Amino acid sequence: MTALHTHRTARRLRLRGVTEADLDALTLLDREVFPEEPYPYFVLRQLFDVYPDHLLVLDDGIALKGYVLVGTAPDKSRSWILGLGITRDERRRGHGSRLMLEVLKRLRGIGVGEVLLTVSPANTAAIQLYENLDFAAEKGVRKGYFGPEADRLVMRLQL
Known part of the structure; x- marks a missing residue:
């Protein structure tokens, strides 16, 4: 895999597991990405x-630049x-x-059967990303999924 670089700093982004020492930085990253x-x-x-x-996480050596977090059922039937x-x-x-x-x-390596996620119906870039990874939207938007005014589209991928 080729190294990913930023245009400004030309720092390689290293994909790695999070550590306990990263939790403060992860919290700051999450606040930046999801300020609401x-x-x-x-x-x-x-x-x-x-x-x-x-x-x-994606780490440029100075700061965290991205993350993905997954929860998996104990029987590994599904992950979110x-x-x-x-x-x-x-x-x-x-x-x-x-x-x-x-x-x-x-x-896939641990035998998970399906992966689900939710996304804002207005987040077309994220929806496109997930569709490119073969996730399919369930029927319609789930109104109030995360409470009033928090509609979500549920997407699923069979592994």
């Missing part, structure tokens, strides 16, 4: 404790993409695909 409703630190902490093998985020300065460079392809490879 970021995960609180304690939730990211608990998700790290529960799903450490499926929390991957709980978060995928890339900093604004690194979007549209294939980093979301890179993170998703790696985590999907890992999920």
Whole structure:
């Protein structure tokens, strides 16, 4: 795989598992990517404790530039993409695909049967990314999925 570079810093983005030492930086990244409703630190902490093998980050050596977080059922029948985020300065460079392809490879490797995710119906770039990875939208938009005014499209991939 070729190294991914930023245009400004020309730093290689290394894909790696998150560490406990990354939790503060991960919290800041999540706040930047999802300013309306970021995960609180304690939730990211608990998700790290529960799903450490499926929390991957892109690191340029100075800061985290992206992450993917997956929760998997104990019987490995299904997994949910709980978060995928890339900093604004690194979007549209294939980093979301890179993170998703790696985590999907890992999920296949442990025998997960299907992967689900939700996405805002207005987020056409994310929907296109997921469709390019063979996710298919379930019928219609789920109104109020995350509460009032928080509609979501549920997408599914059979592995």
